[in-house]
Amino acid sequence: MTTAGTSTSGRTRTVTPKHDVVIRFAGDSGDGMQLTGAQFTAEAAIAGNDIATFPDYPAEIRAPAGTIHGVSGYQLNFSDHEVFTAGDEPSVLVVMNPAALKANIKDLAQNGILIVDTDSFTEQNLKKVKYEANPLEDGSLDKYQLFKIDITKLTTAALNDMGLSTKEATRCKNFFCLGLVSWLFHRPTEITIQHIEKKFKNKPGLAEANRRAFMAGYNYADTTELFAESYEVKSAPITAGTYRNITGNAATALGFVAAAQRAGRPLFLGSYPITPASDVLHELSKYKALDVVTYQAEDEIAGIGSAIGAAFGGAIGITTTSGPGLDLKAEALGLAAKVELPLVVADIQRAGPSTGLPTKTEQSDLLLAMFGRHGESPLPVIAAASPADCFMCAYTAVRIAVKYMTPVILLTDGYIANGSEPWKLPEVDQLPDITVKFATDAATYKPYSRDEKTLARPWAIPGTPGLEHRLGGLEGQNGSGNISSDPDNHELMTKLRAEKVQRIAQEIPPMRVMGPKSGDAIVVGWGSTFGPIHAAVKQLQKEGRSVAHSHISYINPLPSDLGDLLKNYKKVIIPEMNMGQLRMLIRANFLVDAIGINKMKGKPFTISELVTKISAIMDGRKLEAVQ
Amino acid sequence: MTTEATAAVKLTRKDFVTDQDVRWCPGCGDYAILSQVQRVLPELGVPREKIVFISGIGCSSRFPYYINTYGFHTIHGRAPTLASGLKISRPDLCVWIATGDGDGLSIGGNHLIHILRRNLNVQILLFNNRIYGLTKGQYSPTSEEGKITKSTPYGSPDHPFNPIGIALGAGATFVARSIDVENQHMPGVLLRAAQHKGASFVEVFQNCNIFNDGAFDYTTDKENKLDRQLRLENGKPMVFGKNNDKGIRMNSQMQAEVIEFKDGLSEKDCLIHDETNPAIAYMLSQMVAPKFPTPMGVFFAIQKTTYEEVATEQINTAKKTRPLTIEQLLKSGDVWTVK
Structure with a gap:
């Protein structure tokens, strides 16, 4: 249904309602597309839409301008x-x-x-990405x-009396774009203008330039x-509550702080910068007023070593990293497993092996988290399903670490770490209890x-009289902890x-x-594949398929009812962004012939x-046929 | 070490002895070091429960098991990392690190330099026996060039590290040296190290009588040690020798040289030791036997802010100037309400 509305210029404007829109902004890494996207997301969130975002940026900070690497x-x-x-396709x-056109057009x-x-679209820029003819002209x-819009020219023209250099003026073109799309999707301008004023509070010149560029785009x-028309996406029916848009890395950081606060202990993060985990370090470094110490260590080993040292002293010790760091x-x-101290290691997974694709997502560290230590060294492993879910997973990781006196590995990945979604704020006093009780009785200790x-x-911490004891990596006697090489x-x-x-399974x-509850197939996932699997299974159910979706958040130990659940379906299908690591665990644990x-x-x-491939598996077709 | 001295009861050496059997080889220099440390600890006036010994891997790193304080025998080379996390989050504790030339200078070299540059208020005792003992006799980063060991039957091709030089280069604020057999000398150095506010680095020459016996005999030889050691005393001229008839002076090339007190040369021509002078400290670190007497004592001691002081101050300031509750934190950012 199309309705007519009135624009700010008084002209009649055609407004077409839409249920959903997927928009992608792409440019050189210096073009400010992340900022444009984030700001447009804020506009959508405040308009009451449900949202999900996915930033995709190159490994290079400023790859040569105009190249595909730099998009x-x-x-x-x-x-x-x-x-x-x-969203699948914008x-x-x-x-x-x-370059941005070449890298993205196939998805549109x-x-x-x-x-x-x-x-x-100059001859030089076209040549850089091997366009023989100008795609804007060749049909x-x-x-x-x-x-086709002269965005750069229009932006600089709008700012020409401000005394800015060409470079400075050109930089504002991302706000011109934001103005264009804000008009296109019927967004009020006030929110963005307020945001610009807040962001550039101390740089009034820049604030004015960006405000003008934004309004120039809108008015243009x-x-x-x-x-010919503009679009309107109405608000979504969302559970009542207070929300904020949050990335997985920010949610992870907040989950840790909330857990430490709830436990009444200081939080100590030992960490070495690594993509895509560094934002957790950045985030936590801001919260000193909540007894958060962030220690940028000399390397990954020092990151975890310092966290173990802090845990020995009674702090909530955590370390954050990505695959190579793990x-x-x-x-x-x-x-840490041997001395049985609480610790959380967050691995924000990225594509490997080796340096791999540092800014791209993958779920390929699952078996590393499960088994990547010498000797028999089992650890609990928890994985977050979405950006907002990172909060509860981080919180739970701390809760379990403290309750069971064990290191816990928390897995997230680049997709949910940088992606964002609305997060319904929890009430802190409603969060599960975390009680820390240090040993103090010398007579029974x-x-x-x-x-x-x-x-x-x-957990007996230094400073407690009479409880002096020595911990160490050498095997110790159960009870006393004294060094023991007794075979039994x-x-x-x-x-x-x-x-x-x-025993953590009881949690x-x-x-x-x-x-x-039973049927032809169940699709089982873990980690960040939750979103696409859930949406795909919903769609298949609408098509009348007998298929269910279940998600595993606790990978070690696995939920105790999982084995029985899987038996209720003819096929178990496990989509993963790896070669089949959860599938290997499921097969090994339950002797189920899961299909990946x-x-x-x-x-x-x-x-x-996923819809295509799940259907194919359910129909008994070979996956290769639907690649 | 600036930990509050609140010990109500005067502790003795015995209070620091554990019930564990000491398992070093009979005759190992580590016994002497352990005994000196146990002698010094009661002098600090720090309650036993506030003292923590942290070690890595190696013979030296068995140390915590034998001291009746809190202790942590960690993994190879990483003791400084655990000590850093502990000290930053618990500045009230008196933290010691026991390490060796392999643990501290080979696998853990990186952590050693960083804990020194950050100037955490901890004591680092590096037992230098110039050999790998626990793995049964390979050459270490302080083994002399050409050394024949199990892993270098044709002689080691490595140039050795100079531990004092590394500590100075890393920006250590307290650098000293002593010897396992010098039970009159070591306690003074240990006490100074413990009293220093900031990272204290103490190299202890330690004899491994199994795999590198006699490594320091030249320096410790009873007959000649006064001619072969230079005892450093702050503000005093650098004089040594059985008869106090030799000294160290700077020559016109700004290099140290040994002088004998004859032909008009005397103590007055000697360099005065100044613990706060980095040039002197570096010069001393380069004085190697047999050309020079081996310097013993405190090479360098200066004051700088410690890491944990600044970290704690930042937290206290944040709490005062920008107080925050977890509820406020969660609700920060662009928040909206759905009804």
């Missing part, structure tokens, strides 16, 4: 209903140069809106709604009748005595360490199933590819 993108899905991913694509939906800064973009769209922390993790229910040993004791300790981790809520859907492209699954 940075930000995708937003906003809708009037619940969304689970940042229906609107904004590109700032030929048929008849999608393509907004292009024509000023950057190759005919299947899209192409809008309005007065030139550039777009490799380096392995030995120290073994020590034994370093390795054990809690009956959890098998946790007591070693076997006992090996079993106790394993049993302790297994895990029953598996939730979306769909039939595996993607190793550094990109999350799209809903449509």
Whole structure:
């Protein structure tokens, strides 16, 4: 249904309602596309849409301008209903140069809106990305709604009396774009203007330039009748509450702070910068007023070593990293497992092996987290499903670490770490209890005595008179902890360490199933594949398929009801962004012939590819046939 | 060490002895070091429960098991990392690190230099026996060039590290040296190290009588040690020798040289030791036997802010100037309400 509205210029304007829109902004990494995307996301969130975002940026900070390597993108899905991913294919694509066009055009939906800064389509820039002819002129973009706009010229013209250099003025073109799309999607201008004023509070010149560029873009769209119609996405039915848009890394940081506050202990982060985990360090470094110490260590090993040292002293010790860093922390993790101190290691996974694709996502550290230590060194492993879910997972990781006196590995990945979604703020006093109780009684204290229910040993911290004791990596006697090479004791300790981790299963809520309780297939996922799997299974259910979705948050130990659940379906399908690591665990644990859907492209699954592949598996077709 | 002295009861050496059997080889220099440390600890006036010994891996790193304080025998080379986390989050504790030439200078070299440059208020005792003992006799980063060991049957091709030089280069604020057999000398150095506010680095020459016996005999030889050691005393001229008839002076090339007190040369021509002068400290670090007497004592001691002081101050300031509750933190940023 199309309605007529009135624009600010008084002209009649056609407004077409839409249920959802996927928009992607792409340009050179210096073009400010991340900022444009984030600001447009804020506009959508405040308008009440459900949202999910996916920033996609290169490994290079400023790759040579105009090259494919340097293209940075930000995708937003906003809708009037619940969304689970940042969207398969954009229906609107904004590109700032030929490289961004080349890198992104294959993703744009048929008849999608393509907004292009024509000023950057110079012969030189076209040559850089090997366009033989100008795609804006040769008809190759005919299947899209192409809008050619002199964005750079129009931006600098709008600012020409401000005394800015060409470079400074050109930089404001991202706000011109934001103005264009804000008009296109009927967004009020006030929110962005307020935001600009707040962001550039101390630089009034820049604030004015960006405000003008933004309004110039908005007014340009309005007065030139550039777009035949504009669109409106109504607010989504969202559970009542207070929300903020949050990335996974920010949510992880907040989860740690909340847990430490709840435990009444200081938080100590030992960390070495690594993509894509550094933002957790940046975030936590701001919260000193909440007893948060962030220690930028000399290397990954020092990161975890310092966290173990802090835990020995009674702090909530955590370390954050990505795959290569987890490799380096392995030995120290073994020590923490042996001395049974609480610790959380967050691994924000990225594509490997080696340096791999540092800014691209993958789920390929699962088996490393499970088994990547010498000796028998079992550790609990928890994985976050979405950006907002990182909060509870980080919180839970601390809760379990403290309750069971064990290191815990928290897995997230580049997709949810940088992606964002609305997060319903929790009430702190409603969060699960975290009680820290240090040993103080010298008469009864034994370093390795054990809690009956959890098998946790007591936490006795330096400064406690009479409890002086020595911890160490050498095998110790159960009870006293004294060095022991007694064969029976070693076997006992090996079993106790394993049993302790297994007992964490008593913390895990029953598996939730979306769909039939039994049927043709169940799709099981872990980590960041939650969104696309959930959306894909919903779609298949709408098509009448007998298929369910269940998600695993606790990977070690696995939920105790998982084995029985899987038996209720003819097929178990496990999509993963790896070669089948959870599948290997499921097969090994439950002797189930699970079938994998595996993607190793550094990109999350799209809903449509999962729909196609799950259908194929359910129909007994070979996956290769639907690649 | 600036930990509050609140010990109500006067402690003795015995209070620091554990019930664990000491398992070093009979005759190992580590016994002497352990005994000296246990002698010095009661002097500090720090309650036993506030003292923590942290070690890595190696013979020296068994140390914490034998001292009745809190202790942590960690992993190879990483003791400084655990000590850093502990000291930053618990500045009230008196933290010691026991390490060796392999643990501290080979696998853990990186952590050693960083804890020194950050100037955490800890004591680092580096037992230098110039050999790998626990793995049974390979050459270490302080083994002399050409050394024949199990892993270098044709002689080591490595140039050795100079531990004092490394500590100075890393920006250490307290650098000293002593010897396992000098039970009159070591306690003074240990006490100074413990009293220093900031990272104290003490190299202890330690004899491994199994794999590198006699490594320091030249320096410790009873007959000649006064001619072969230079005892450093702040503000005093650098004089040595059985008869106090030799000294160190700077020549016109600004290099140290040994002088004998004859032909009009005397103590007055000697360099005066100044613990706050980095040039002197560096010069001393380069004085190697047999050309020079081996300097013993405190090479360098200056004051700088410690890491944990600044870290604690930042937290206290943040709490005062920008107080924050967890509820406020969660609600920060662009928040909206859905009804």
